Amino acid sequence: MGLLIDGRWQDQWYDNGKDGTFKRESAQRRNALPAPEAGRYHLYVSLACPWAHRTLIVRALKGLEPLIDVSVVSWLMLDHGWTFDQEQGSSGDHLDGLQYLHQRYTQDDPHYTGRVTVPVLWDKKEKRIVNNESAEIIRIFNSAFNELTGNRLDLYPEPLRPAIEALNERIYPAINNGVYRAGFATTQDAYETAFDDVFNELDHLEALLGRNRYLAGEYLTEADVRLFTTLVRFDAVYHGHFKCNLRRLSDYHNLSNWLRELYQWPGVAGTVNMEHIQKHYYISHKTINPNGIVPKGPLQDFGLPHDREQLMGKGIWQR
Ligand SMILES: N[C@@H](CCC(=O)N[C@@H](CS)C(=O)NCC(=O)O)C(=O)O
Numbered sequence: 040m041g042l043l044i045d046g047r048w049q050d051q052w053y054d055n056g057k058d059g060t061f062k063r064e065s066a067q068r069r070n071a072l073p074a075p076e077a078g079r080y081h082l083y084v085s086l087a088c089p090w091a092h093r094t095l096i097v098r099a100l101k102g103l104e105p106l107i108d109v110s111v112v113s114w115l116m117l118d119h120g121w122t123f124d125q126e127q128g129s130s131g132d133h134l135d136g137l138q139y140l141h142q143r144y145t146q147d148d149p150h151y152t153g154r155v156t157v158p159v160l161w162d163k164k165e166k167r168i169v170n171n172e173s174a175e176i177i178r179i180f181n182s183a184f185n186e187l188t189g190n191r192l193d194l195y196p197e198p199l200r201p202a203i204e205a206l207n208e209r210i211y212p213a214i215n216n217g218v219y220r221a222g223f224a225t226t227q228d229a230y231e232t233a234f235d236d237v238f239n240e241l242d243h244l245e246a247l248l249g250r251n252r253y254l255a256g257e258y259l260t261e262a263d264v265r266l267f268t269t270l271v272r273f274d275a276v277y278h279g280h281f282k283c284n285l286r287r288l289s290d291y292h293n294l295s296n297w298l299r300e301l302y303q304w305p306g307v308a309g310t311v312n313m314e315h316i317q318k319h320y321y322i323s324h325k326t327i328n329p330n331g332i333v334p335k336g337p338l339q340d341f342g343l344p345h346d347r348e349q350l351m352g353k354g355i356w357q358r
Pocket residue numbers: 040041065066085087088089090091120154155156157158171172173174
């Protein structure tokens with residue numbers, strides 16, 4: 040784990056400061072897509088990472104697999120940050136055979152200072168990073184290539200935008216980032232604050248999903264995708280490794296049925312790789328789990344039947 044300082048790689052763990060609260064650095068590349076072209080862009084992901092996972096799901100739902108190819112980093116992230124070590128699960132860098140992801144960042148800017156994160160949407164033509172913020176990459180995927188693919192599915196439909204934004208604003212701090220704030224906390228207080236945020240919000244969402252088929256109502260939207268990638272990791276990683284253990288996700292009836300419905304959505308299961316997920320967290324985070332023992336459990340089967348049909352659902356909005 041480390042970061043680039045003026046283009047040079049430095050190996051260092053997160054600095055939480057005195058209060059022990061984990062602070063996530065904002066993504067630095069936030070450009071719009073220069074032009075929708077097949078084959079021009081390359082997506083860098085980790086199959087372990089919930090943020091990168093969002094982009095893989097939307098890429099699949101929007102039929103972008105033939106247009107945007109992907110390189111997968113290794114699940115193991117140690118001194119050099121994300122690597123393309125094929126012995127530890129990486130696909131290798133399909134573009135230039137790079138060894139480390141930070142080399143992409145310094146190709147974009149030889150003086151880059153900041154964390155080297157996934158996902159990254161790379162422009163092969165201009166040789167620069169288009170965007171490294173998953174929340175924005177999924178919106179690009181949702182609309183920018185429609186003319187090329189003819190895919191009219193809309194995960195961020197105009198009339199639902201206020202509801203989706205309101206959900207994102209609750210779910211990001213309390214859950215998506217909340218589990219990290221719990222897991223990476225370095226004081227008891229910081230951990231307990233994050234822990235309470237996680238479970239208060241899960242309770243709220245459990246009630247919401249008792250009324251709504253999907254988070255924003257009858258349509259499956261980006262809000263569902265963004266929650267899914269955190270919750271699919273919950274029992275396998277966040278419950279144990281990040282100490283979010285008041286309840287298991289499987290103890291929540293509505294949330295776990297909703298999770299199964301999303302998992303079974305065509306295209307989604309193929310984006311979930313539990314081996315990368317468990318190995319990454321338990322083996323890479325040496326400060327939390329120094330011996331790198333990976334738990335054998337829990338037993339889980341997201342392919343089991345769900346009961347969501349009892350609520351009205353219209354699938355994904357069509358433009
Ligand atoms: N805001 C970013 C966050 C991405 C992020 O933090 N990714 C993690 C992996 S789960 C990462 O690459 N961390 C490396 C680091 O912080 O050094 C997004 O949503 O795209």
